[in-house]
Amino acid sequence: MEKKTVIHWFRKGLRIHDNPALLAAIEEAVKSSSALRPIFILDPLILTWMRVGPNRWRFLQQSLDQLNENLTKIGSKLYVIRGTPENVFKRIFKDWNISYITYEYDTEPYAKRRDALIEQLAHEANIRIESEISHTIYNTQLVIKKNGGKAPLTMQKFLSVVDSMSKPPIPVPAPTKIPEICKPTLDSFEKENPHCYDCPTLLELKVNEKNLNACKFPGGETEALNRLNKILLKKSWICNFEKPNTSSNSLEPSTTVLSPYLKFGCLSSRLFYYEINKIISGQKHSKPPVSLIGQLMWREFYYTVSSDTPNFDKMVGNPICCQVPWDTNEKHLEAWTYGKTGYPFIDAIMRQLRQEGWIHHLARHAVACFLTRGDLWISWEEGLKVFDELLLDSDWALNAGNWMWLSASAFFHQFFRVYSPVAFGKKTDKFGDYIKKYVPELNKYPVDYIYEPWKAPLSVQTKAGCLIGKDYPKRIVIHEDVYKVNISKMSLAYKNNKTNDNNKQKGESSKESEPAAKKMKKVSKSTNTTKSDSKKSKQTSLTKFLKK
DNA sequence: GGAGCAGTTGGTGCA
DNA sequence: CTGCACCAACTGCTC
Numbered sequence: 001m002e003k004k005t006v007i008h009w010f011r012k013g014l015r016i017h018d019n020p021a022l023l024a025a026i027e028e029a030v031k032s033s034s035a036l037r038p039i040f041i042l043d044p045l046i047l048t049w050m051r052v053g054p055n056r057w058r059f060l061q062q063s064l065d066q067l068n069e070n071l072t073k074i075g076s077k078l079y080v081i082r083g084t085p086e087n088v089f090k091r092i093f094k095d096w097n098i099s100y101i102t103y104e105y106d107t108e109p110y111a112k113r114r115d116a117l118i119e120q121l122a123h124e125a126n127i128r129i130e131s132e133i134s135h136t137i138y139n140t141q142l143v144i145k146k147n148g149g150k151a152p153l154t155m156q157k158f159l160s161v162v163d164s165m166s167k168p169p170i171p172v173p174a175p176t177k178i179p180e181i182c183k184p185t186l187d188s189f190e191k192e193n194p195h196c197y198d199c200p201t202l203l204e205l206k207v208n209e210k211n212l213n214a215c216k217f218p219g220g221e222t223e224a225l226n227r228l229n230k231i232l233l234k235k236s237w238i239c240n241f242e243k244p245n246t247s248s249n250s251l252e253p254s255t256t257v258l259s260p261y262l263k264f265g266c267l268s269s270r271l272f273y274y275e276i277n278k279i280i281s282g283q284k285h286s287k288p289p290v291s292l293i294g295q296l297m298w299r300e301f302y303y304t305v306s307s308d309t310p311n312f313d314k315m316v317g318n319p320i321c322c323q324v325p326w327d328t329n330e331k332h333l334e335a336w337t338y339g340k341t342g343y344p345f346i347d348a349i350m351r352q353l354r355q356e357g358w359i360h361h362l363a364r365h366a367v368a369c370f371l372t373r374g375d376l377w378i379s380w381e382e383g384l385k386v387f388d389e390l391l392l393d394s395d396w397a398l399n400a401g402n403w404m405w406l407s408a409s410a411f412f413h414q415f416f417r418v419y420s421p422v423a424f425g426k427k428t429d430k431f432g433d434y435i436k437k438y439v440p441e442l443n444k445y446p447v448d449y450i451y452e453p454w455k456a457p458l459s460v461q462t463k464a465g466c467l468i469g470k471d472y473p474k475r476i477v478i479h480e481d482v483y484k485v486n487i488s489k490m491s492l493a494y495k496n497n498k499t500n501d502n503n504k505q506k507g508e509s510s511k512e513s514e515p516a517a518k519k520m521k522k523v524s525k526s527t528n529t530t531k532s533d534s535k536k537s538k539q540t541s542l543t544k545f546l547k548k
Numbered sequence: 549g550g551a552g553c554a555g556t557t558g559g560t561g562c563a
Numbered sequence: 564c565t566g567c568a569c570c571a572a573c574t575g576c577t578c
């Protein structure tokens with residue numbers, strides 16, 4: 001009989017620092033003189049259905065490599081096991097004589113289902129299983145409890161709730177040397193194939209290295225800590241940080257780019273939180289929601305709301321999401337996705353996203369507004385899918401939450417504030433250097449036309465070697481026309497939502513009211529000017545009110 | 549229950 | 564260059 005084995009199961013949390021579940025596993029292994037096997041499960045099926053672009057596969061591959069390195073340094077290693085979690089556990093329950101399993105708690109619905117299944121299996125096999133909270137700074141369930149059983153739906157409310165709670169747990173140190181006695185022997189698979197638990201290569205992850213761009217943000221815990229430590233040196237920058245004042249289109253990132261490391265858990269959000277707090281305490285400093293701590297609080301906020309909201313990543317069946325009759329337009333969606341809208345600022349952002357896997361938060365605002373309520377009137381769920389594929393930091397809760405925010409579907413409601421695909425970028429890059437970098441076909445354009453190349457006279461276009469409509473697309477919509485129509489469509493969607501909500505509350509059948517989508521089509525044809533339309537709607541709501 | 553205010557990050561035009 | 568009113572007018576929260 002194989003000697004007893006203790007498992008720590010890595011999923012997110014790809015680090016050894018501030019990893020309480022890993023520490024618990026080590027402690028148990030030492031105490032019971034068991035073998036310690038830290039594992040990561042690589043499900044080959046996921047390679048076929050998950051929306052993960054090559055940049056993020058590379059980031060994961062690098063993160064696993066560094067995790068294995070860091071585990072090796074303390075006398076262990078990472079066992080990467082191929083298969084579905086269910087099949088993998090069924091097999092190792094038998095082969096490894098497992099007595100105890102630990103993992104980091106995960107709030108995502110997919111993860112909750114997965115973990116419930118494994119907990120059930122462990123229970124049936126009489127194996128102890130324990131999870132620790134360390135992906136978020138706060139325990140999301142406690143935040144919800146403190147707020148009366150519901151997730152706070154505004155940032156201010158969230159901040160007041162966490163302020164009234166006790167300070168979050170202090171990060172735990174990384175483990176040091178693991179005793180020899182906890183070293184596992186080779187199992188029968190390893191005897192046949194000594195490399196069967198090795199970290200995956202890019203080839204195994206079906207990434208064609210030839211298609212990859214230069215790696216700007218390498219994955220892994222060591223990279224994460226190096227990046228954090230460099231930032232921590234900039235004390236006055238940290239104290240003065242205000243997100244809205246950072247640039248969406250500088251040639252090098254104007255923010256920390258720690259998000260991919262937080263997403264995979266290469267960096268502990270609690271460590272980041274405590275290190276920043278150390279620096280700002282006793283100093284004059286910016287405050288949430290715009291400060292660096294505020295950025296972490298936004299992450300907590302979305303994690304908390306998403307854990308408490310059904311269908312959080314969808315419009316239909318999502319109780320906090322405004323139901324909007326978005327259009328489908330394959331051509332426009334494709335133009336947006338590949339950076340061919342004819343708006344250089346928008347296209348530069350979308351191309352940077354595809355190449356590098358990271359774009360500034362405000363750049364995300366500009367393209368998200370453009371896709372949804374601003375210009376194209378396409379569902380935020382389509383944008384979410386593209387971001388999910390291409391972002392290194394794509395995080396289920398944050399991605400859906402921010403898409404709802406930008407499309408004014410939840411959290412944010414001032415839908416009449418629309419980003420201009422021309423004016424917004426000019427504020428921080430008046431010469432268009434960012435555009436020239438990512439949309440190189442325009443790099444000979446004079447500064448007067450770089451944001452609006454369709455305005456360039458033919459002679460200028462010829463001289464710059466780039467004809468609009470041939471070498472660079474003609475803009476696919478006229479922003480100054482469509483955004484006004486879209487504002488009034490949004491206004492109507494809000495009104496319909498309100499009536500539907502009221503009907504629901506009264507317990508009336510919603511079938512009686514005309515479906516929102518039908519109403520919308522009628523109106524969008526007749527909306528020429530915002531003024532007359534909104535006056536009309538004001539009147540109708542007033543008469544309705546008087547009739548009551 | 550209604551008024552008033554605030555809400556991480558809009559754009560434009562004018563003083 | 565900065566500050567401000569205006570655009571038309573949203574929701575959630577507080578009092």
